[in-house]
Amino acid sequence: xxxxxxxVMMLIFTSGMSTHDLFAQQDSSATITPFLGExxxxxxxxxxxxxxCSVAQAVGSNASIDIVKLITKNTGLNVIASKPMSxxxxxxxxxxxxxxxxxxxxxxxxxxxxxxxxxxxxxxxRVIVTRKEQPYIGSIEPYLHNYFVTETNNNIVAxxxxxxxxxxxxxxxxxxxxxxxxxxxxLFANLASLYSVSNLFGNERFSELKIxxxxxxxxxDVVSLASHKDNLLLAKVLDKAVMTTNQxxxxxxxxxSAVYTYGREIDYSRYWYFGLITVILIISLLWWIxxxxxxxxxxxxxxxxxxxxxxxxxxxxxxxxxxxxYNRLKLDDVFIKEIARSNRYNSELSVIMLDIDxxxxxxxxxxxxxxxxxxxxxxxxLKTNLRxxxxxxxxxxxxFLVICTGIDSTKAxxxxxxxxxxxENENFSPASNLTASFGIAGWKKGDTEESIVARADxxxxxxxxxxxxxxxxxxxxxx
Numbered sequence: 117x118x119x120x121x122x123x124v125m126m127l128i129f130t131s132g133m134s135t136h137d138l139f140a141q142q143d144s145s146a147t148i149t150p151f152l153g154e155x156x157x158x159x160x161x162x163x164x165x166x167x168x169c170s171v172a173q174a175v176g177s178n179a180s181i182d183i184v185k186l187i188t189k190n191t192g193l194n195v196i197a198s199k200p201m202s203x204x205x206x207x208x209x210x211x212x213x214x215x216x217x218x219x220x221x222x223x224x225x226x227x228x229x230x231x232x233x234x235x236x237x238x239x240x241x242r243v244i245v246t247r248k249e250q251p252y253i254g255s256i257e258p259y260l261h262n263y264f265v266t267e268t269n270n271n272i273v274a275x276x277x278x279x280x281x282x283x284x285x286x287x288x289x290x291x292x293x294x295x296x297x298x299x300x301x302x303l304f305a306n307l308a309s310l311y312s313v314s315n316l317f318g319n320e321r322f323s324e325l326k327i328x329x330x331x332x333x334x335x336x337d338v339v340s341l342a343s344h345k346d347n348l349l350l351a352k353v354l355d356k357a358v359m360t361t362n363q364x365x366x367x368x369x370x371x372x373s374a375v376y377t378y379g380r381e382i383d384y385s386r387y388w389y390f391g392l393i394t395v396i397l398i399i400s401l402l403w404w405i406x407x408x409x410x411x412x413x414x415x416x417x418x419x420x421x422x423x424x425x426x427x428x429x430x431x432x433x434x435x436x437x438x439x440x441x442y443n444r445l446k447l448d449d450v451f452i453k454e455i456a457r458s459n460r461y462n463s464e465l466s467v468i469m470l471d472i473d474x475x476x477x478x479x480x481x482x483x484x485x486x487x488x489x490x491x492x493x494x495x496x497x498l499k500t501n502l503r504x505x506x507x508x509x510x511x512x513x514x515x516f517l518v519i520c521t522g523i524d525s526t527k528a529x530x531x532x533x534x535x536x537x538x539x540e541n542e543n544f545s546p547a548s549n550l551t552a553s554f555g556i557a558g559w560k561k562g563d564t565e566e567s568i569v570a571r572a573d574x575x576x577x578x579x580x581x582x583x584x585x586x587x588x589x590x591x592x593x594x595x
Contacts, residue, residue, distance in 0.1 A: 152191065152356055159349040160192045166350070169215040170197045171206035180219045186369055187237060187341065188357045202289045204268050210344060217354065221342035222271045229504070231342040232351035234358040238311075238370055240337045242272060245298060245306040245313055246328040253305075253329030256280070262304035265294040272307060275335055295322055309337040311370060345504070363420055438488055439495035441516070442509035450507050450519055451565040458559050465559035466528035468518040469572040470535070473551045473584040475514040482546050490544050501538055502531075517569075525558025525589055532556055532587045540585060551585035553577075558591065 152160065170180045181197035188195060198215045210218045211230050223233040244253050253259065260283050266272060268287040276283050286303060288294045291313055294306040299322055306313070310327075341358065343350045434446035442450070458465045472478075472494065479487040491514065498508055498516060507519040520528050532554040544550045555576025557568050575590040582588070 152353060156349055156353045156356065160353060164194065166193055166195050166217060167198050167215040168195050169206035169209050169218045170200050171203050171218070171220060183219050183237075183366075183369060184217055184341065186365060187361050188354070190360065191353055191357050193353065193357075202268075203270075204289065207269055210342060213344065216343060216347070216350065218342040220339045222338060223340055223342075224271050224274070227342070228345075230345045232345055232348065233340040233342050234351070234355040236338045236340050237358045237361070237366055238339050240309050240311045240339075240370070241333070242307060242331045242335050242337055243310045243313065243327045244329040244331065245295060245308060245325055246304065247298065247301065248324050248326050250305075250326075250328050256283075256329075256331065259304065260284075264305050264307050265297050265303045266307045267291060267294065270307075272331075272335055272337075276307070295325060299325055307331070311337070348500075363417070367416075436510040439491055439510050441495050441499070442507065444509070444511065447507070447509040447511070447517060447519070448565065450509075451569075454519060454521055455559070455563060455565060455568075458563075459561070462561075464522055464524045465568075466520040466523055466525050467557045467559075467568050467572045468520060468528055468532050468535075469511065469555045469557075469569070469576045470516050470518075470532070470552045471576055471580070472514040473553055473580075475550075478547045478550070486546055490547055490550070493544060494539070494550075497538065497542060498535065501535060506531075517572075525556055525591070528556050528558065529587055529589050536585065536587055553579035553584045554587040555579060556587065556589040558589075560592075 168181045168184045178197070181195065184195050195217065198209065201209060203220075206215070206218050207227075209215045218231070221227070221231065221233065227233075244256065246253070257280070260280055263284045263286060265286045265288060268289055270287075273285055273287070276285065285307075286297070288297065291306070291308050294303075294308065295313070297303040298306050305328070310330075313327075341354045343354060434442060434449075436443045454465055457463055472491075475487070478490060494514075495508070495510070495516070498518070502508055502518060503520075505521055507521070509517050509519075511517040518531075520531065523531070536552060536554055539550065539552050542549070553576055555572045555574065555578065557571035557575060559568055571590045571592070575588040578590065579586045579588040
């Protein structure tokens with residue numbers, strides 16, 4: 117007698133709630149919650165619809181929109197899914213503005229040029245998928261002479277090539293295509309996130325594939341929500357949403373997708389003893405998994421708490437609490453690195469120091485609370501109109517410092533003049549119009565932090581003495 121069994125392999129225990137049950141009432145009851153700041157709440161209220169890049173996931177076509185809905189359910193954002201697209205199309209879609217939110221995104225230096233990233237919301241292991249005849253792979257190093265395959269734009273390629281320069285990797289548009297190349301024997305193994313390949317093993321055509329090993333934890337797939345670089349308020353809302361989302365809900369969502377089944381025709385009249393042994397092994401395995409799950413959950417919870425605390429402490433230690441720009445401690449650290457770089461490579465470096473004119477009169481006339489709000493708006497105005505690689509910090513009181521890497525003092529003067537005009541034409545209610553005085557200094561061989569800042573400070577006070585609302589460059593310290 118022939119029967120078709122299904123052996124269910126669970127990566128982690130899952131909840132009984134389906135993904136669509138989880139979001140069934142979300143759209144009708146979403147409200148803006150108090151954890152968002154006033155600017156973020158105004159942004160949410162002004163948005164009609166945000167498009168989620170529906171990048172293909174083996175776990176199902178709704179995985180992308182569903183994870184975003186789960187994370188943003190308390191923000192009031194109205195998110196809809198784009199048409200299904202490959203990972204490459206999703207990255208390009210976000211870059212070109214065809215969609216607004218890209219889930220499953222791993223932060224890299226290249227992507228940071230045009231994407232903002234939230235803190236990570238999930239971490240999954242990466243596995244090595246081969247044909248069944250391949251023995252267990254404890255380490256990838258003995259197999260570097262073989263050909264591996266993974267998805268285009270997968271950041272693991274750069275990681276592996278950096279650590280194993282001789283590794284040979286082919287790229288495909290999807291995990292499905294990669295597994296087909298391994299199934300046919302054209303390539304040795306597919307390197308993929310376990311979350312991406314789990315459900316593909318239910319496909320009859322992949323009956324000859326297996327997970328032969330896993331990569332070390334340093335290659336884990338750490339994913340965030342990404343948004344366009346220019347949409348800072350959306351990035352702020354999404355990061356707050358990730359930070360306040362119940363981590364158990366996210367874990368349950370990931371777990372219920374991380375299940376795969378594998379079935380084939382078996383003659384139980386000939387292999388009855390194999391079935392009995394399998395049942396015993398499964399019972400033992402389930403007991404052991406249950407035990408390990410409890411320990412693993414406790415460890416993961418502790419680890420996540422430590423990561424969150426570490427992130428919060430890092431922000432507190434380097435950020436000015438009022439303006440959300442860098443503080444003196446962080447600026448000193450940046451100065452040390454950038455001056456060392458300039459001394460070593462003779463690269464260009466400039467400093468802009470600026471001070472709000474007559475700011476004491478603002479505090480005296482409108483009070484310190486109004487003065488603080490003006491400082492916050494002033495800092496946001498500077499951040500919006502500086503280059504991405506400029507480093508802005510509050511030097512003290514109403515003084516700000518900008519470290520401009522890669523440009524000389526002449527270009528820094530042009531940048532400062534642009535800022536001066538923008539500030540002059542901005543309405544800083546209730547104080548109406550304000551101006552600022554600027555001082556510029558360019559790096560010279562042998563400069564220290566103290567010497568270059570001293571020239572910028574002297575230049576700024578020269579602007580003050582010459583009537584304010586102007587830009588002054590000093591090339592050398594004047595006695």
